[in-house]
Amino acid sequence: MSSISPFLDSGLVTTPDTLALVHLSRDNIQPVYLREGSGSVDGYAEGAVINTRFGSFPHSTLINKPWGSQIRASIVDTGSRGRKKKVEAEDNDTEGTGAGSGAGAGAGPAKDLKTASSGFIHLLPPTPELWTTSLPHRTQVVYTPDYSYILHRIRARPGMHIIEAGAGSGSFTHASVRAVYNGHPRTTEDRRGKVWSFEFNEERYHKMKQEIEGHRLDELVQMTHRDVYNDGFLVDGQSPEAECVFLDLPAPWRALPHLARRKPTPSQLASGGLDCLGGSDSEWKSPLRADRTVYLCTFSPCIEQVTKTVEIMRRLGWMDIETVEVAHRRINVVREKIGLNMPTERGVNQVPGSVAEALRKLKEVECRSKEFHSQDQDTDTDTKINEDEEALNEAGQGTEDAPMAKPWTAGRLVHRTEAELKTHTSYLTFAILPQEWSEEQEAAAFEKWPCGKENKVIGSLDKEARKQEKREMLQGKKRKKPQNDASADAEDAGAGPALKRSKAT
Amino acid sequence: MHSLVEPNAWVALKMPAGNLRVLEIAPNTTISLGKYGSFPSNLIIHRPYHLTYELQDKQAPETFNRLRIVPASELYSDILSSGEVSSSTGEATPVSEDAENAVPTGIEYSLVDPDSGAVVATTNRAELDASARQTLTMEEIEELKKDGTDSGKDLIAKLMLSHTAIEQKTQYSLAKYKLLKTKKYIRRFSVLPLDVALLDHWLVEEKDPTRVMDMREEMIGLLGCWANVHFGGEERCKTDVLTTGGQDEVEQEHGQDQEEQEPEQSTGRWLVVDDTGGLLVAAMAERMGVLYQSEKDKAIEAQRKARLSKQRPHEPGSQPTAATDGQSDPAIKPAVGQVESEIKVEIEDQDPTRPQSPETNKKQYNGEGRQRWNDLHVPFSQTNTLTLIHANSQPNLSTLRYYDFDITNPSQGQTHPLAKHLMTLSWLQLLEPQLDSTYNSELPTATPDELKTWKGTKRGTYHRKRRRWAKVRHTIDSTRQGEFSGLVVASSMDPVSIMRHTVPLLAGGAPIAIYSPSVEPLTKLADCYSVARRAAWVAHPPEEAIGKSIEELEQWAGTDEFPLNPSLVLGASIQTSRVRKWQVLPGRTHPVMTSRGGAEGYVFTAWRVKPAEGKVEARGKARPKKRKAEEVDQVGQDGTGS
Known part of the structure; x- marks a missing residue:
């Protein structure tokens, strides 16, 4: 059970060595890896402690609690520890509590924790959305409004393989794992949903790898340190056989030639100003799944990148190319208190x-x-x-007393857009690449489904055809009824009497 | 999703103008595309999706139009060549506004199909009256359309040639003119799989947006993500439990099978309220991987249908129900004649949930799939399920018919994944189950001897009743126990009333996502969780709440001041999102000029939390600016460091 990532199945209570998210406010969510242990950690007698502006919380108070629990702050000595160890405390906004127990706290073993008089947090299970809000920024982050739309459009569904180039800060990685997850593979033959993530920057790659392992997603995410422009998307010579591709790269058009069913011809690439790929045609191995349509999305902030990408896509045979941008707004709900009798x-x-x-x-x-x-x-x-x-x-x-009653019901309820808007994140360019269909396959299919014996017309019919169809349907009904009936002369009679007679017999 | 178009699959045909035609592709039929012509359906069955076809002219002995796959290079030849011209002449690509001034060279070759005779167009500043410049008459155009030669390309070329003012058109208006005519006359189409994204696009853009509450794709994406809907674990059916011993069986008889199971069993269950005719259910099921039948299941289902239809003609006199009953008799008889546990063990040995050999398959589906079980077996999975709460006595899930699932037809097989993963119950069954006639009734029981004397139809009804009883019982009991992993709502009902009854059913930390076409219902809901109200709830709890335990407060009935218990939900916020399309063409890139208006669409998100017992004091003042907070932190750090 513990091998499943907390992102995919968090269980009902918090457990040691898993990630939990501490909710301080809407935009301030802090990731915490819960650690068990009675010994003092970092100079804290209570073991590992997290300090927030709402108080200090030893991990022991956070473990084995139902998710979503409201946790009270504990009285933790943060002051003397800082002096002794000469290390800076992270965030020391705990004036009240520090004073309360500051004097007597030593290195005593797991002492009884006292609840502070004020301060609390909520514990939330990790989800890609919360992680995106809380994650350490390394690059521009793909936020929820963008990735939710992208994953929907590129049909990232359970069981799919998805290529992600430019792992960046990892927000898209987490969201895409959740989208494609359909269980852990039991055998090597067992094909389950998987993310093939590529990152060029070595430092970011190592951080990502560490994070993925910490989140127990390493079985589902294949991290590769790679320059995809030059080296393509095969991992150890193996094709990811991906159905979905997401490119968050500065020059997606340079990666596109590697994402082809067949080796692109020199003329295709030269006209787009790209260099030829090495290797011979027969050696070419496509990173795409051969028997499915492949959905692609590129994520570029500038329109020049988009025009260049789209041009190369057209040359390489991508279809249904569409560029969009996502405008997302968060709405604040306030009570507008206008009036002379407002508090x-x-x-x-x-x-x-x-x-x-x-x-x-x-x-x-x-x-x-x-x-x-x-x-x-x-x-x-x-x-x-x-x-x-x-x-x-x-x-x-009459008017004076009523609104005075409760301040939280006073005033008119209004909504407005939040103060700071992200007006542009990036342009999303979507495209699809249908599977190849050879003459032989077509001939075989034609053999199996021969034409020329069509008995019905479906689709858009003109008025005349529809009338004809109705007429035939009615006639068919007429014919059916008498057949069931024993009397043969029913066919001569009109529909009405025939029905009556058949019921009577 | 399948790699090829299956016979009888629902697909969308995309026409040159971008509009969609949704069709069920029956084999051996002719598919008519209206003015564009028609072709046999067999020409697209077992062919890949997304290929662009062109209707070819009829060849002499054949009575039908063949299709030709149009390669991408041909589709893009216009655009790519226009890009080349502008780059080869060494000029910067002119922007559309300046185009008329910026073309002193006079002649542009760019926008003409090389196959259909080069149309030379000069650009000119002269004002155009496009409507009066076409020399081809209506009749002539009709005539050309009827000829239908060369998939309409001929017609387009003729139209352009006979346009008297073609020389006066700029590069851009010429391109526009050609595009317009191409959209109108070219006989091309492509076949797209009708997945949720495309279905939604079609319903919102073309069919009837109000029926799906104007729920655009952005909203579906946001709802699914914020509600954290995903594959919720391997399928675990009742069979796993049955092996543990006889005790379970007794409990199962009484429909209280859940209680003693470990809590982990209940992960991956989502609660849905859907007034979009099943679109939301379909979208969530797609995310959970239970919307599409696997190729294997589909084959089995097809076999079953084929066998049923074959058998019917052999027994012309009897009614269909009798026929199926007669068929299932061998499967039922042992269950009737023996102690129930025995048959269960027997079934256990066969491992029927995952058919392994074709032989066992045959055995099961001979017996109509579902009837291989004891009546009281609950067919639902324990994990990865959707529970739909509906306002009418029957749920409206009409959209699911595009995915071959019909909830109102109890006799459909268990092969569709939704049959095991979708439970439905009405608000009455959820809130006052004692008033529900099925839930409240006793399990009909009859002795084996009695059964033997009954007629086939009566026996069929008896078993159907028992099965229904077990299903309803299980659904209601398991739902009322709560601990759901998330809540997704798209409903025309007041969200406050929905939240009042559904929030207590959620597990701690479970996400909530509510869609509304307009913002007002959601602002009202968000206001119930406003900072002032939350603070007031803690500081000055209402009289009705004093002295009540947390469990009692979870069932808070609501007052004017506190319509909902504000301490049960955290992080209430509202958002909206809309995509804007861009036209990307060499030198002509800009946002599209028009798009659909209508309801904007908003999503409310929050998490279910569990308040601590007793009074909880907040600490510190809410700091409005982030920078300020950092400054203060800095001061604090300096203070302790030195």
């Missing part, structure tokens, strides 16, 4: 919410100024003003 909060406009409210305020002001100026005048007007004021208060009472 005074920061950012709340104390302006009237309606004409009536404005009018009332103006009248109020007017009344007051009149009152101020009429102090010397006779009582006639005074009573009138009082009456006015009373009327005002009466009218205002």
Whole structure:
């Protein structure tokens, strides 16, 4: 059971030595590899500890908890440890807790943990989406709106083999493993979904490899350190036999000649300004699956890259070429609190919410100024003003109290786009390469499915044909009924009486 | 998906103008493409997908049009040659706006099909009135269309030649004119597999977008990813459990088979609410690998059908149900006559879930597939399942017919993967199962002797009833136990009401993804989980919630102030996404000029969490800016470091 990656089956509770994601806020999610162990780690008596701005959390408080659990912060001595070891604490925003137990904490063995008075986090199981939010950036990341659309379009489904060139930060790798996963291969012959990932940068390659192993995905992801422009996509001479391809490369057109069913002819490449490939035609081994259509997507930020890529695609026989860009927006939902009777909060406009409210305020002001100026005048007007004021208060009472009740239900519910937008990530260019179909195959298929004996027309019919079909159908029904019936003369009679008679008998 | 077009498969024919025709390819029929002509269906059966065909002229003795595969080089010859011209002349490719000013050379050869006689076009600044310049009359064009020679290329060339103003057209308007005419008259098409992406494209762009709630491909992708829907583990059927001992059997009789199983059994189960006629179910099933029948299963199914249809003519007098019943008798009789456990053991030995030899196959499918089991056997897998909750008494899954699955037909075989992996129940069955007549009824039982005296039809009904009882029982009980791995919703119902009843059924950390064509229902839902409300729930819990345990609060019925328990869900957010297509042609690259409007489409995402017991204090103030947070952290670090 433990061999399955937590990304694919996290189980119901957290277990040691797996990845968990600590949710601090929407955009602040921290990956943690949970470690068990009673000894002190890094100077912490409690074993491994993660420190966040919401407090400190020893791993022991995080293990064997149901996923999604809310975990309270513990009182952990972070202060004295830093002084002793002369290492910088990572994030020391734990003033309250540090003071609480700072004095007595030594290197004592697994002491009883005390819960801090405040602070909590939530533990979430790893998914490619959470990982994408939290992962250490090495290159530009392919974010969820892009990869979800790409994987949908290139038909990355359970059991597929997918080539990914330019592993980068690994967000697409994780998403594509999930898409193609359909179990671990039991034997070497057992073909299961697999990701063939290629990375040119050596440092990134090693980091990725480490990450993939840490996430227990190494059986499903074949990492290769490779310059795919020159060396193609075969791994140890073996073809990945991929049905899906994703190229996140600066010059995808230079990798495209390797992704062909047959060795591209020099003329195909020369006209596109590319060098010839080495090796002879007979030695050519395609990295693509021979008996399936191959779906391809390239990911390029500049339109010049796209035009160049598309030109080469056309020369190499890719079909259904389509370029799109994905515009993604996150929506914030807020309560717009406008009105004179709204609670005074920061950012709340104390302006009237309606004409009536404005009018009332103006009248109020007017009344007051009149009152101020009429102090010397006779009582006639005074009573009138009082009456006015009373009327005002009466009218205002109904609206004044209701919204005051609960601040989280006050105001009008509105939505707006988030403050910072990713207006352009990259252009996605999709294309497909149908399988090859030879004359012999065509002849064999024609042999098996001979033509000329068509008995029906389907598809778009003109009005006349449709009428004819209906007529035939009705006639067919007519004929069927009497056949079941014993009486032979039913055919001569009209449909109505014939039916009645057959029922009667 | 299959590598070749199977007979009777649903496919989409893509026409030159880009529109799709969805068809079931029956063998030995003629497929009509309307004005483009027709061809025999056998010419595309067992041929690969995605090839571009051209209708050829009829050859003398044959009564049908043959097809020719158009190579890519021919399809792109126009575009590629136009690119070459501009590059060979050494000029920078002109931008379309400047085109008319930037062509002093006068003559462009670029855009003409070399086979159909070179049309020389000069570019000119003269204003064009395109509609009046075609000298071919309507009748003449019709005549040419009827001739249908050379797949329409002839016609297009003639049209261009007889255009009086062709010399006045710029390179670009000429290209446009040719493209327009090509789309209209060329007799080309390609055959595409009707997978979920294409089906959705067709439903949204051409058929009826409102029926699928305007759910575009972007939204399907987002829903599937955010709900983390994926292959949920190897199929595990009841058979595995049965071997453990007799005790299980007794429990299974009472339909309480799940309880004592280890919790890991329940991974990979997703909960779906679908008002898109099954499109969402199909999309999720595709992600889980249970939408398409494998080639082996399909062959078995076809065999079964063939055998059934063969047998029927032999017994013309009897009704079809009787025929199948008679057939299945040998499989049922032992079950009836003996102790039930015995037959189970027997079946166990045969290992019927994964047919290994053709011989065992034969044996099973002789007996109509499903009937090889004891009536009370639950046909559903334990993992990798979808559970659909529907608002009417029957689910609407009409879209699944394109994948050869019909939920309303209980007699269809178990060969389709959805039969084992898709469970359905109504809101009534979920929330108040005691009111459901099937769930509430007693299991009909009859002694073997009684059974023997019954007629075939009566016995058939009896077994059908028992099977249905077991299915319903299992579905309701396992769903009400919860611990689902995720929730996916595309429903016209208020999401707040859906969340109230489904969130408690989710396992901790399970993702939630809800689609809505418009944003308002989702803002209302997101507001239920607003920061202010969450804080208020902890700081000043409503009177009704005081003194209640966490379990009781999970079933929070909702008040005006707190329509939902805000502590059960984390990270509520709303997003939207839309793709914009680009035209990429040498020197003419720009976003496409028009696209479909309508509902924008929004996705709400969140996670199910488990709140800690008791009062939980938050710490620190929410810091609005990231930079600020970093600064503060820096200060903190310096403070301890020195």
